[in-house]
Amino acid sequence: MRPGQAKSMSGSILPPERGPSIKPAEMWDEKDRHHRQDAKTLIEYAYKRLKIGIIRGHLAPGSKLKIERLRKEYGVASSTLREALSLLVADSLVTAEGQQGFRVVQMSIEDFREICSLRKMMETLALRESIANGDEDWEAGVVGAFHKLNLIDFKRLNSSEALVDAYNERNHAFHEALVAACRSSWVRRFRSVLYDNARRYRHLSVAKGGIRPGIQAEHRAIMEAALARDADLACRLSEEHIDLTLHRLAQFPAEEIAAGFPGLPRRGIAAPTSAAARPRARAAKRS
Amino acid sequence: MRPGQAKSMSGSILPPERGPSIKPAEMWDEKDRHHRQDAKTLIEYAYKRLKIGIIRGHLAPGSKLKIERLRKEYGVASSTLREALSLLVADSLVTAEGQQGFRVVQMSIEDFREICSLRKMMETLALRESIANGDEDWEAGVVGAFHKLNLIDFKRLNSSEALVDAYNERNHAFHEALVAACRSSWVRRFRSVLYDNARRYRHLSVAKGGIRPGIQAEHRAIMEAALARDADLACRLSEEHIDLTLHRLAQFPAEEIAAGFPGLPRRGIAAPTSAAARPRARAAKRS
DNA sequence: TGTCAACAAAATATCGACAATTTGGTACTA
DNA sequence: TAGTACCAAATTGTCGATATTTTGTTGACA
Numbered sequence: 001m002r003p004g005q006a007k008s009m010s011g012s013i014l015p016p017e018r019g020p021s022i023k024p025a026e027m028w029d030e031k032d033r034h035h036r037q038d039a040k041t042l043i044e045y046a047y048k049r050l051k052i053g054i055i056r057g058h059l060a061p062g063s064k065l066k067i068e069r070l071r072k073e074y075g076v077a078s079s080t081l082r083e084a085l086s087l088l089v090a091d092s093l094v095t096a097e098g099q100q101g102f103r104v105v106q107m108s109i110e111d112f113r114e115i116c117s118l119r120k121m122m123e124t125l126a127l128r129e130s131i132a133n134g135d136e137d138w139e140a141g142v143v144g145a146f147h148k149l150n151l152i153d154f155k156r157l158n159s160s161e162a163l164v165d166a167y168n169e170r171n172h173a174f175h176e177a178l179v180a181a182c183r184s185s186w187v188r189r190f191r192s193v194l195y196d197n198a199r200r201y202r203h204l205s206v207a208k209g210g211i212r213p214g215i216q217a218e219h220r221a222i223m224e225a226a227l228a229r230d231a232d233l234a235c236r237l238s239e240e241h242i243d244l245t246l247h248r249l250a251q252f253p254a255e256e257i258a259a260g261f262p263g264l265p266r267r268g269i270a271a272p273t274s275a276a277a278r279p280r281a282r283a284a285k286r287s
Numbered sequence: 288m289r290p291g292q293a294k295s296m297s298g299s300i301l302p303p304e305r306g307p308s309i310k311p312a313e314m315w316d317e318k319d320r321h322h323r324q325d326a327k328t329l330i331e332y333a334y335k336r337l338k339i340g341i342i343r344g345h346l347a348p349g350s351k352l353k354i355e356r357l358r359k360e361y362g363v364a365s366s367t368l369r370e371a372l373s374l375l376v377a378d379s380l381v382t383a384e385g386q387q388g389f390r391v392v393q394m395s396i397e398d399f400r401e402i403c404s405l406r407k408m409m410e411t412l413a414l415r416e417s418i419a420n421g422d423e424d425w426e427a428g429v430v431g432a433f434h435k436l437n438l439i440d441f442k443r444l445n446s447s448e449a450l451v452d453a454y455n456e457r458n459h460a461f462h463e464a465l466v467a468a469c470r471s472s473w474v475r476r477f478r479s480v481l482y483d484n485a486r487r488y489r490h491l492s493v494a495k496g497g498i499r500p501g502i503q504a505e506h507r508a509i510m511e512a513a514l515a516r517d518a519d520l521a522c523r524l525s526e527e528h529i530d531l532t533l534h535r536l537a538q539f540p541a542e543e544i545a546a547g548f549p550g551l552p553r554r555g556i557a558a559p560t561s562a563a564a565r566p567r568a569r570a571a572k573r574s
Numbered sequence: 575t576g577t578c579a580a581c582a583a584a585a586t587a588t589c590g591a592c593a594a595t596t597t598g599g600t601a602c603t604a
Numbered sequence: 605t606a607g608t609a610c611c612a613a614a615t616t617g618t619c620g621a622t623a624t625t626t627t628g629t630t631g632a633c634a
Contacts (some may be wrong), residue, residue, distance in 0.1 A: 040385040066585070077619045079366040082587085086373035087383070092476065095375070098327040099625060101586060114473045121408065186401045189379065190477060236605065328587065354616070364589045369617085386595060388616055 011086035042076050046084035049074060053129065054093045054104055055199050057121045057207070060260040062108040063093065077106075091193055109250055109257050112201045115194055116246045122191040123242065124235040131231045134181035139227055145170070145177035146223050150216060157211055164206065172199070174219060178226060198245070212248060311324035329363050333371035336361060341380045342486050344494070347547040348394040350382065370418035378480055380487075396541050399488045402481055403533045409478040410529065411522040418518045426514055432457070432464035433510050437503060444498055453491065459486070461506060465513060485532070491544065494538045497534060501527055 039045035050070075053059045053126045071081045088094040096102050130138065149170040157163055175195070182188055218241050225234035247258065326332035337357075340346045358368045372389045375381040383389050417425065436457040444450055462482070469475055505528050512521035536544065 007490050043617075044385070064585095067587095068585070077617095078586090079369070079588090080618060082366070083370055083373050083617090086370050087376060090377035090379075092473075097587065098331070111472070114471050118473050118477070186405050190405070194473075211436060222605095262414075279288070330587075351615095353614090355614085364617090366590095366618090367588060370587090386616065388596095396599095 008170050009230065012121060042080050043083050043087070044075050046074050046081050047087050050084055050088055051093065051196070054088070055196065056156070056203055057260050059104050059201065061200075061258065062260075063104050065102040065104060067101065091196055093196065107200065107260065109254050109258055112198070112221075112246060112249060112257075115198050115201070116242050119191070119194045119198055120239045120242050122187055122194055123179070123238050125153070125184070125187050126182040126191050127234055127238055128231045129187070129224055129227055130179045130181040131182060133183060134226075138177075138181040141177040141180055142174075142223055142226060144220060145174040149174045149219065154211070154213075154216060164211075167211065168199075168203070174223075178222070198242075201249055201257075202245055204260070205245060205252075208252060208256075209248065212244065218244075329367050330370050330374070333361050333363050333368050334374050337371055337376065338380065338483070341375070341486060342491055344487065344547050346391050348391050348487075349547075350391050352389040352391060354388070358537065378483055380483065394487065394491070394544055394547065396537055396544050399485070399533060400545075401521070402485050403489070403529050406478070406481045406485055407526045407529055409481055410466070410525050412471070412526055413476050413478050414522055415518045416471060416474070416502055417468040418513055418516055418521060420470060421513075425464075425468040428464040428467055429461075429510055429513060432461040433506060436461045436506065441498070441500075441503060446495075447570045454498065455486070455490070455493075455518055461510075465509070485529075488536055488544075489532055490538065491547070492532060492539075495539060495543075496535065499531065505531075523570040 024131070039048060050059070050065075059065065067078050069080055073077050074081065076084075085094055086096065089096055093105055094102050095105055118190060134142075138206065149167075152163065152170065154168050157167060172195075179191065218237065222234055224239045225237055321329075326335060337346070337352075346352065352372060354365050354368055358365050361368065363371075372381055373383065374384055380392055381389050382392055436454075439450065439454050439457065444454060459482075466475070466478065505524065509521055509524045509528065512524055
């Protein structure tokens with residue numbers, strides 16, 4: 001089914017009578033419409049929207065993802081949402097346990113440390129292969145992505161929310177372009193999963209302390225090394241690039257990281273409950 | 288919903304009137320019943336059954352996983368099956384593309400080569416950490432798992448199907464026990480995904496050429512090195528262990544690997560179609 | 575006062591039906 | 605002989621309703 005282009009849907013993509021029960025999403029509207037047109041299926045739409053919500057921290061780490069609530073907010077059926085959530089398990093952004101529904105995966109500095117450690121491996125593997133294989137189109141892609149990233153006015157960056165979003169997108173695109181010529185599908189997959197997870201932490205880091213100054217110089221150095229086909233240098237710089245984010249975030253107290261994003265709105269999602277910790281006296285009545 | 292223990296299901300776990308339309312699964316019955324009791328939910332049941340089916344090659348690599356057919360065979364609703372399939376995407380055993388449904392991921396010697404390469408990394412990372420952290424319980428687990436594996440009569444192995452299954456299970460359990468003390472969740476996750484994928488190839492290798500003689504000596508050597516806390520040696524042996532499987536499979540012609548398991552029954556699943564290759568003249572009518 | 579059982583409310587998992595799209599085939603046109 | 609438009613069948617994606625389980629609360633009883 002086509003969500004955006006569908007001519008006459010039976011159900012209700014935009015239920016006319018739903019109106020006031022759910023307040024219209026504030027800063028999401030623009031992007032949602034965009035995504036709804038991109039997505040080939042409603043599942044994909046829900047998937048992308050959820051993913052962004054988690055990465056940006058609107059869906060707090062550890063919080064329960066209640067089907068009914070999200071279903072209403074996104075305007076899709078429960079099974080559709082459920083499937084989108086199942087797909088997110090592949091990205092290690094959501095966990096699904098037995099009869100307890102879905103949950104955003106927790107955040108912690110130890111987790112991030114591990115992510116960075118593995119990310120250095122995968123990123124350098126991918127980069128090395130990309131540098132070895134990359135043709136002229138690859139070079140063009142890298143240069144282009146860097147240029148777009150560079151166009152952003154870094155001085156005004158901390159003032160505008162939208163600008164930060166744009167920066168994040170272009171930053172992502174740049175790093176993606178660097179490894180675009182890597183053909184190993186497994187390396188790419190793992191790298192991608194790790195990157196998305198790291199994004200969550202970076203988002204938090206930016207929300208707390210702004211964008212690290214001089215980051216563009218790092219990007220430039222990595223790009224130049226890559227274009228010069230100096231794999232060793234490019235990898236070393238990439239590793240430092242990753243480490244700097246880690247050290248930056250490690251400055252913040254651990255509980256603040258686990259708590260997620262304090263300033264951002266928690267759009268209708270329950271806070272993480274300590275359900276697992278509470279022992280239940282009543283034994284589950286299983287025959 | 289509880290599948291196994293449910294007292295009075297509304298639907299039809301075992302639809303009484305379904306009878307002859309779908310032939311009763313031959314060698315699956317035993318295991319299915321087993322799994323149905325294990326699983327906390329029907330989704331989990333379908334998930335496990337699909338996973339085993341893919342690993343064993345009953346669901347051929349590249350083949351389309353048609354909802355309706357599987358749904359009837361497993362006796363679950365379409366959304367349930369769908370969700371199970373979505374979960375399998377996390378394991379990189381199934382792909383889901385846009386409006387084209389689900390598909391078993393392809394097999395190839397290049398893919399296996401890459402899996403082995405990454406597996407050596409992850410396996411040694413996990414093993415090193417496990418050796419460093421492992422306590423007495425860990426040692427006991429390793430010794431126990433090895434013992435169970437060793438109990439299998441390796442001489443009669445190639446004669447009995449059931450015995451091979453048991454061997455595979457215990458082999459899995461042994462390798463799992465070795466890394467049980469590794470605490471890095473990401474390493475464990477990746478290792479596990481890679482292991483399951485490698486299992487598919489190993490299954491094929493065994494189906495074609497039987498179990499490699501002397502494998503038990505390798506297992507013993509790895510175990511002894513691990514218990515002696517000689518991480519370097521244990522890792523080196525593990526890498527060799529992985530490489531041997533790779534070299535074994537590399538002997539077979541490439542097309543045989545891509546084709547999957549020739550001898551095994553293809554339980555009602557369509558062969559891989561070359562849909563992607565066929566160009567469609569008619570443009571998709573999108574407004 | 576604290577444990578346990580029964581009950582009510584909330585949330586999850588499951589189902590089957592239906593809508594929309596892809597697939598495969600056939601006939602029409604150049 | 606392509607190429608293309610058009611239909612029928614097969615298949616996928618979506619929906620909303622219902623069964624089942626988990627969670628929370630209240631009240632009896634030791």
